[in-house]
Amino acid sequence: MLRLAVTGAGGFLGWHVRVLAHALGWPEPTVITRADLTDPATVAAKVAGVDRVLHVAGVNRGEPADVAAGNVQLAAQLAEGLRHAAVPPGSVVFANSVQAGNGTPYGDSKATAAGILADTRLPFDDVLLPNLYGEHGRPFYNSAVATFCRLLAEGGQPEVHADRELSLVHVTDAAARLAGVPAGGSWDPDLPPLRIGVRDLADRLAAMAGTYRTGEIPCLSDRHDVRLFNTYRSHCFPARYPIPLPRRSDARGNLVETVKVHGGPGQTFCSTTRPGVTRGEHFHLAKVERFVVLHGSAEISLRRVGDSEVLRFPVSGDDPVLVDMPTMWVHKLVNTGSGELLTQFWTNELFDPDRPDTWPEPVEEPRTAPVAVGL
Known part of the structure; x- marks a missing residue:
């Protein structure tokens, strides 16, 4: 049973971290808001003595300069608070990206943020996450999966303008990896990916939606089938039921x-x-x-x-x-x-x-x- 403190707790990944902790019967994670991050004393009080600080907050949309500055600033604010903690937390875990250091404003700012957190000299876990998908994701924001699911749930059809391969990880698996939850439940902290092209993803979800239109259950032959189907159903509920x-x-x-x-x-x-x-x-x-x-x-x-x-x-x-x-x-x-x-x-x-x-x-x-x- 771990005590967590989480930045970005209200976002897609942060919410799933809190749900997983809740399911396991852990104490409710301490939420560090963006307003909290502006005050090192508040951050220090909230992280003091917790087992893990999960830095999930980030900026991935907006003007390139704002994205770059935002990710660096959030990490710097958290690091300052960590240095002032009366009782240092057990470790700091960063929800980083596989794009870190790829030469883009977003990727380079994530790499810089990782360096800032590592410089706190606390035990540090830099977790490079690929694209995440799962229930209750925001369409046109969190992932192509959420966008395609919402379009299909509303009777539309996804449009694919440029095809490329995606590596997708279910968000509960990512939550387990960040929180340090070992395998043994419905999650897998080893982050098993679904590698699929954008067009094939759209076709796969469209086939599920077509089968489920009258309540028939599509073929759920592997764990990603189940999780894609659950993601689609989350966009159907409650309007499509009973x-x-x-x-x-x-x-x-x-x-x-x-x-x-x-x-x-x-x-x-x-x-x-x-x-x-x-x-x-x-x-x-x-x-x-x-x-x-x-x-x-x-x-x-x-x-x-x-x-x-x-x-x-x-x-x-x-x-x-x-x-x-x-x-x-x-x-x-x-x-x-x-x-x-x-x-x-x-x-x-x-x-x-x-x-x-x-x-x-x-x-x-x-x-x-x-x-x-x-x-």
């Missing part, structure tokens, strides 16, 4: 197609739930999980990790729909009817008790109704 299910009726009764998977592993299970009882109250970092109520009525509630707003979906077996739980959203299902609730669940992987990717947390303040652990 998704209606194909239903066929005849004299014998009704048939509902709940899960159609185009390849890859998976597990299906059902549960009954008594009136007023809650299931869930957890979130996942990578697992794809589907809820379909087949009999009775329920409410599915979700809250993004770190946020307070709760989204609610009333669902009923009289008109079955699917709701796929987005990763990094706490979720639960409550039987709101007077009779027994029958729910079908599907996950993209077999349950592994040693690596369940299930992180307990209530969606909202606990109620007096009984809560079932897990599903």
Whole structure:
């Protein structure tokens, strides 16, 4: 259990660092804002005695001169605060870039920033990160993946004007590497890359989006398939949900197609739930999980990790729909009817008790109704 202090905590990578620390039950990371960085005494107080200071804040957009000056200034401000800490932190970790020292204003400023932090004489880890992708990235800012996913989620099509090979790393893997979390969960601090051309990336995401349009699950044959799919789904939620299910009726009764998977592993299970009882109250970092109520009525509630707003979906077996739980959203299902609730669940992987990717947390303040652990 490590105590972290993080600059850039509100950005794409910083948010994922905080989510991972939260999942592991670590203390909430100390946030060092850009306003804090202007005051060495404030920085010194915040970093004193922590195990790791993660310098994630940076400037990668704007006029070249502003980008260069911004990255150097942020590092210099942090270094000044580190030198004034009454109890030095255990180490400093820099979220650097593989572009460091490449002759561009951005790359050269990142290399200079690394040198400034190394000069503090504290244990220093200079982590060269490639392009990052993942859930909740900003389109037209964080990565081509976020841009393509948002366009597809809104019914558009990505346009590729210049093709080149990308080396993509999922942002949770990068968060694990920076925080010093060993392998053993759904993350990999060795940063396994997806090497893919821009055009092939657009085609791959477009194929996923086309398959998922009616709720069918695309082929999820490797970990990057799963993470690209989760990234796409994060741009679909909540506007695209619930998704209606194909239903066929005849004299014998009704048939509902709940899960159609185009390849890859998976597990299906059902549960009954008594009136007023809650299931869930957890979130996942990578697992794809589907809820379909087949009999009775329920409410599915979700809250993004770190946020307070709760989204609610009333669902009923009289008109079955699917709701796929987005990763990094706490979720639960409550039987709101007077009779027994029958729910079908599907996950993209077999349950592994040693690596369940299930992180307990209530969606909202606990109620007096009984809560079932897990599903």
